[in-house]
Structures are given as C-alpha cells and as structure tokens.
Amino acid sequence: MRRFILAATILLSVACGKENPTIDEILLPAPMHSEYACGEFSFSNGVKIAIDAPEEERKKIELALSNDGIVGKESAKKEIKLLIKERVAGIDSPEGYRITITPELITAEATSGAGLFYAVQTIAQLRDTAGSIPCGTITDQPRFEYRGLMLDVSRHFFGKEYVKKQIDAIARYKINRLHLHLTDAAGWRVEIKQYPRLTQLAAWRSQQLWKDWWYGDRQYREEGAEDAHGGYYTQEDIREIVKYAADRYITIIPEIEMPAHSEEVLTAYPELSCTHEPYKQADFCVGNEATFEFLENVLTEIMELFPSEYIHIGGDEAGKASWGTCPLCTKRMKEEGLTNVNELQSYLIERVERFVNSKGRNIIGWDEILEGGLAPNATVMSWRGTDGGIKAVRAGHKAIMTPGEFCYLDSYQDAPHTQPQAFGGYLPIEKVYSYNPVPDSLSHQEAALIYGVQGNVWAEYIPTEQQNEHMIYPRILAIAEIGWSPQEKRDYTQFRTRALNAVKQLRKKGYNAFDLSSEYGNRPQSLATNNHLAKGKKVAYAPGSPYYPTYTAGGDSALTDGVHGGWNNSDKRWQGFIGRGGIDVCIDLDEELEIKSIAADFMQICEPGIYLPAEVEIAASADSSTFHTLANITHNVVRDDTLSFKSYGWEGNTKARYIRYRATRGKQGGFIFTDEIVIK
Numbered sequence: 016m017r018r019f020i021l022a023a024t025i026l027l028s029v030a031c032g033k034e035n036p037t038i039d040e041i042l043l044p045a046p047m048h049s050e051y052a053c054g055e056f057s058f059s060n061g062v063k064i065a066i067d068a069p070e071e072e073r074k075k076i077e078l079a080l081s082n083d084g085i086v087g088k089e090s091a092k093k094e095i096k097l098l099i100k101e102r103v104a105g106i107d108s109p110e111g112y113r114i115t116i117t118p119e120l121i122t123a124e125a126t127s128g129a130g131l132f133y134a135v136q137t138i139a140q141l142r143d144t145a146g147s148i149p150c151g152t153i154t155d156q157p158r159f160e161y162r163g164l165m166l167d168v169s170r171h172f173f174g175k176e177y178v179k180k181q182i183d184a185i186a187r188y189k190i191n192r193l194h195l196h197l198t199d200a201a202g203w204r205v206e207i208k209q210y211p212r213l214t215q216l217a218a219w220r221s222q223q224l225w226k227d228w229w230y231g232d233r234q235y236r237e238e239g240a241e242d243a244h245g246g247y248y249t250q251e252d253i254r255e256i257v258k259y260a261a262d263r264y265i266t267i268i269p270e271i272e273m274p275a276h277s278e279e280v281l282t283a284y285p286e287l288s289c290t291h292e293p294y295k296q297a298d299f300c301v302g303n304e305a306t307f308e309f310l311e312n313v314l315t316e317i318m319e320l321f322p323s324e325y326i327h328i329g330g331d332e333a334g335k336a337s338w339g340t341c342p343l344c345t346k347r348m349k350e351e352g353l354t355n356v357n358e359l360q361s362y363l364i365e366r367v368e369r370f371v372n373s374k375g376r377n378i379i380g381w382d383e384i385l386e387g388g389l390a391p392n393a394t395v396m397s398w399r400g401t402d403g404g405i406k407a408v409r410a411g412h413k414a415i416m417t418p419g420e421f422c423y424l425d426s427y428q429d430a431p432h433t434q435p436q437a438f439g440g441y442l443p444i445e446k447v448y449s450y451n452p453v454p455d456s457l458s459h460q461e462a463a464l465i466y467g468v469q470g471n472v473w474a475e476y477i478p479t480e481q482q483n484e485h486m487i488y489p490r491i492l493a494i495a496e497i498g499w500s501p502q503e504k505r506d507y508t509q510f511r512t513r514a515l516n517a518v519k520q521l522r523k524k525g526y527n528a529f530d531l532s533s534e535y536g537n538r539p540q541s542l543a544t545n546n547h548l549a550k551g552k553k554v555a556y557a558p559g560s561p562y563y564p565t566y567t568a569g570g571d572s573a574l575t576d577g578v579h580g581g582w583n584n585s586d587k588r589w590q591g592f593i594g595r596g597g598i599d600v601c602i603d604l605d606e607e608l609e610i611k612s613i614a615a616d617f618m619q620i621c622e623p624g625i626y627l628p629a630e631v632e633i634a635a636s637a638d639s640s641t642f643h644t645l646a647n648i649t650h651n652v653v654r655d656d657t658l659s660f661k662s663y664g665w666e667g668n669t670k671a672r673y674i675r676y677r678a679t680r681g682k683q684g685g686f687i688f689t690d691e692i693v694i695k
C-alpha cells in the first residue's frame with residue numbers, strides 16, 4: 016500500500032511538472048496524512064501573514080515564524096493564515112494541525128498554539144529543503160503525547176546557550192520534552208538558594224574529564240579554585256531556559272536524583288548520609304528526617320523554577336548498602352513495617368511523591384521505583400529494557416519508554432574505530448528507528464498508558480558540546496519520528512532519505528550532526544553467514560566452562576552457527592564466559608577432515624568487563640581422547656578505553672575429526688567473549 020502511495024505521489028509530481036521533492040520525501044517526522052494537488056506555494060516576493068489566536072499564542076507563533084525568516088509583508092499577494100479553532104477536521108490532539116496549500120494561500124488550522132507551532136515547523140521544514148511548498152493538504156498529529164530528549168548536564172556541564180541551541184533543533188522535529196539530568200555524583204547543576212554548598216562545592220570537581228575524575232581522586236573543589244571544573248545554572252539561567260523552551264512548546268523536565276547518585280550532595284551536606292562523613296556515600300539516609308527536609312526544600316525551589324507537571328526524582332541504581340545497618344534506617348524500617356531495603360526506597364519515593372502531589376505536580380522515576388512497590392501516582396521511565404514499562408502500565412500507571420538497547424544515544428552510532436570514544440554498545444540510527452514503544456503483549460487499554468518515548472544522551476564520555484551534538488543528531492530524529500508518526504507509516508528506507516536531508520540542514524545551521532552519508536555500518540564479518548567446515552557441527556562444553564546465561568548467543572550451537580557478532584557485545588551474537596575455566600569446547604566435525612585453519616575472534620571492551628583471553632590452546636584429535644596441540648597463543652591483556660577485536664588462530668595442515676578450543680582469562684578476570692570458531 017505504501018509503495019502505491021509513493022508511486023502515486025511521484026506520478027502526481029511528474030504530472031504537475033514539479034521538480035521539488037515532495038512532502039513525503041522531506042517532512043520529518045512523517046505526517047499522519049498528506050494529499051497532493053498540482054502547483055506550489057512559493058515564498059518569492061514575500062507573504063502576508065494573518066494569525067487568529069489568543070494573544071499569548073499569537074506571540075509565540077509570530078516568534079516561530081520570524082525565527083525562520085518568515086516575516087509578513089502587507090503588500091504581498093500570497094498569504095499564510097494561521098488559525099486556532101475549536102475543532103479541526105481529522106484532528107483530535109491539541110498538538111495536531113491541518114495545512115491546506117494552494118499556490119496563493121496556505122491555511123494552517125489547529126485547536127491550540129502547539130498545533131499551530133507544529134504547522135509552522137512543517138511549513139519551514141518544507142521551505143528549507145524544497146524552497147517552496149507543494150500544494151495539497153497535510154493532516155497531522157502525534158502518536159504519543161511525550162516525545163523527549165534527555166541531556167546529562169552533570170557528567171559534563173553544558174551551558175545555557177548550548178541548551179537553547181538544542182531546543183531550537185528538537186522543536187523543529189516536534190519533540191516536546193527536554194529532560195535535564197541536573198544532579199549526579201559528577202556535579203550538581205542548579206542553584207538552590209537554601210543550600211548554597213550545592214553550587215559552591217558540589218558543582219565543581221578536580222578534573223575536567225569525567226573519566227579522569229571518576230577513575231581518579233573523585234574530589235570536589237570550592238567554586239573559584241584554580242583547578243575547579245564544572246558549573247551550574249543560576250536560577251536566572253533556568254528561568255531563561257524554561258521560557259525559551261516554553262516559547263517553542265517544549266517542557267523542561269528537571270531531574271533531581273534520589274536516593275542514589277548523590278555523592279556530591281552528601282559531600283556538601285554529609286549529615287544527610289548514613290555515616291555523616293563526606294566522600295563516603297552515594298545514597299541519602301532514609302531514616303533521617305533531615306533528608307526529607309532537604310529534599311522538600313530543594314523540590315520546592317525546583318517547582319518554583321520549573322512549571323512542568325512532571326518532576327523527575329531519579330530513583331535508579333541505589334546501592335542501599337548502608338541502610339541495612341544504619342540505626343536510623345533500621346529504626347525507620349521497623350516503625351513503618353518495611354521488610355527490606357527496596358521497601359525503604361519506596362517509602363522515600365512515596366513520601367516525596369505525596370509532597371510533590373501536594374503542590375499539584377506528579378513524579379517520574381526510573382524503573383527501579385517499581386521494586387519496593389510503586390508510588391500511587393508515579394510515571395515510570397523504563398530504561399532497563401521494557402519490563403518496567405510493561406509492569407507500570409499493567410498496574411495502571413503511565414510509562415515513558417527509553418530502553419537502553421534502543422534509546423541510549425551515548426552508545427556508538429557507527430563503527431567504533433570511526434567514532435569518538437563512547438560508553439560502549441553499538442546503536443546505529445536504523446536500530447533506534449526499529450523501536451516500537453508499544454510492546455505487542457499489551458492490551459489496547461494498557462497500550463494507551465504508554466505516554467511516549469525518549470532518547471537519552473548520558474555524558475560520561477561526552478566532554479564537549481561538539482561531541483554532544485554529534486551523539487544527539489541524527490539519532491534523535493529517529494526518536495522524533497517514533498514519537499510522532501503512525502507506526503504503520505514508518506519505513507526506515509524512506510526515513511533515511513529524510514534524515515540525510517535533515518543532517519544537511521542541521522549542519523548548515525551549525526550543528527555538529529554525525530554525517531550519516533558516510534556511515535561505515537556494522538562489523539563486516541557480521542553481515543554475512545560464514546560457511547566453514549564446522550558450521551552446524553555439534554559443540555561440547557566442558558563442565559567447568561559454561562557460557563553465561565545473559566550472553567548465550569542462542570546456546571550450544573552459537574559457536575558453529577556461521578553467524579558472527581557485530582560491534583555490540585550485547586547483540587545476542589557474542590557468547591560470554593565468566594568462569595575461571597574460560598572457554599573449553601570440543602567440536603565434532605562428524606568425520607575426519609583435512610584442516611588448514613582454525614580461528615576465533617574475541618572482543619575487548621573494558622567498561623562492562625570484557626577482556627581478550629590471556630591464553631588460547633587449539634588442539635586436534637581423530638578419536639576425541641588423544642589430542643595433539645596445534646597452537647598455544649599468549650597475549651598480554653591490558654585494560655584500555657577502546658573496543659577492540661583479536662583473532663586467535665592456527666594455520667597449517669592437519670587431519671582431524673575433533674577440535675578442542677580453550678581460552679582462558681587474564682589476571683583481570685571478567686568475561687571473555689567469542690562469536691564463532693571457524694574451521695577451514
């Protein structure tokens with residue numbers, strides 16, 4: 016059907032003698048519905064502009080138009096009319112709009128300012144690329160209410176002008192939430208009047224680069240000290256950012272981490288930790304009333320600064336280690352009838368939720384907030400896969416889907432050797448685009464609680480604004496389309512053409528978008544099946560060297576299935592071994608064969624603890640009892656920052672039916688990962 020529509024579109028544009036690319040080849044995110052007519056609306060000789068909307072919305076629409084250089088000229092013949100109406104045919108979302116384009120007149124209608132704003136974005140996008148707007152009608156509205164980008168301004172601080180620049184870009188693609196990860200161990204980034212030490216000390220650290228600091232002394236510094244690195248937004252900065260975003264129909268969602276990721280707070284205010292010592296704890300003491308006083312005071316200032324309905328309270332990755340022995344925490348657990356530390360975390364989240372609700376706001380938390388019982392009105396941000404989101408909607412809560420596998424834009428977007436160092440993993444734009452936030456297993460009612468989707472740009476390995484933009488664009492465009500366009504209209508090949516165009520536009524405007532046109536792609540070995548002598552043959556695993564349940568790569572047949580792994584250690588093609596026995600497998604070739612080479616590739620990526628083997632032994636046998644060694648290979652394993660691959664193999668001439676391949680770990684321990692034992 017889609018092919019038919021595209022063919023019809025092309026035919027129509029040919030029939031109309033139009034050389035411009037059509038709406039479907041430009042607009043990103045793809046609109047819900049578009050129809051074509053002959054002719055085009057050209058901007059040459061200027062346009063008249065008429066806006067019929069309440070004062071506040073009118074001002075924002077005028078601003079949007081003028082930001083795009085569309086300024087009304089009274090004497091012009093052509094006109095753009097923008098109207099807010101009570102009802103617009105075919106639209107039921109306040110963010111939806113309908114545009115009718117004739118050679119002399121563009122009429123844009125919506126039921127709210129947001130809808131008109133998106134109509135302007137559509138007009139501007141088409142004009143930017145095609146120079147004029149093809150005649151026809153666009154009826155458009157979003158699939159999800161929540162379409163977000165998260166910026167981590169803690170691990171590396173990015174100033175307000177940078178944030179505003181990103182707001183401009185994401186608004187163009189109809190993203191409507193900017194989640195700021197404002198607090199974490201690496202630095203507190205927002206001025207709180209009542210707690211000045213948060214910005215006098217906790218916003219500054221001893222090293223500029225997160226990785227030097229995190230693997231170094233992890234010290235904080237007084238503001239103004241010669242070696243203090245960091246920064247923060249003043250309350251004035253925040254007001255400016257919030258207004259800038261609101262003018263572009265983007266809501267800023269502030270995240271204040273609790274109860275964990277709070278080393279910086281607990282160094283500035285150590286009395287809020289279980290041990291009362293600086294530099295010792297990441298988790299707040301939940302038994303101490305002072306913790307709640309602090310959190311409520313901070314949140315009060317945060318809610319004064321950020322009008323967002325939703326306040327993100329973190330909730331992820333609490334170690335909870337000190338809570339089991341802390342006298343105040345154990346007392347609290349006893350008094351509240353809490354049976355474990357997960358319930359103690361939920362006690363904190365629920366109590367904070369009551370406070371936030373009492374101010375007319377709601378909380379969002381990372382999916383760990385489900386673990387000890389979900390706070391009654393909380394929205395869950397599902398990041399450790401999709402289970403958290405599924406559980407949340409089944410319990411009647413809203414969920415925002417941002418599973419790491421698809422939405423963590425700090426992963427490599429292309430072959431790691433072509434990219435700046437990233438956190439790990441391989442997440443090309445095609446994979447981001449393949450994500451559907453509504454899992455198949457949900458009922459219609461549950462699916463309606465999927466609030467939206469978000470791309471997260473964690474910044475541990477992103478020290479500069481340039482690099483941050485490189486990671487955001489163009490992958491956020493995939494998130495934008497996932498969030499906006501009907502699932503049945505999505506098509507990667509078509510999207511890619513539009514994304515390539517968008518990259519050109521972004522780069523023209525001074526964004527350091529990754530040049531998608533030069534994408535290298537996945538590991539070449541992973542792109543085709545490898546037919547070799549061992550393919551499909553049985554592999555026996557020695558009892559002391561099982562593969563790890565999370566990294567089975569499909570199980571016992573994985574090492575002879577002809578399938579090689581890609582750049583990503585978790586692409587389900589790499590088999591992982593964590594035991595002391597390493598890898599010890601025997602392949603039965605079914606009959607004695609002439610063999611000229613035996614080899615296996617290994618991966619090293621130290622952040623998740625995957626190392627190359629220190630020793631490999633390859634041996635052959637005719638009868639599976641007497642083996643003769645073909646090769647003993649040793650390698651000096653050294654921890655590094657890169658993703659690397661190494662083949663350990665033998666070449667020669669032998670005859671054998673059984674091949675034994677053993678690989679052992681170095682003194683670092685950790686995993687060893689291989690994908691295929693290739694015998695030729």
Ligand code: ACM
Binds near residue numbers: 381
């Ligand atoms: C997270 O990535 N820790 C939410």
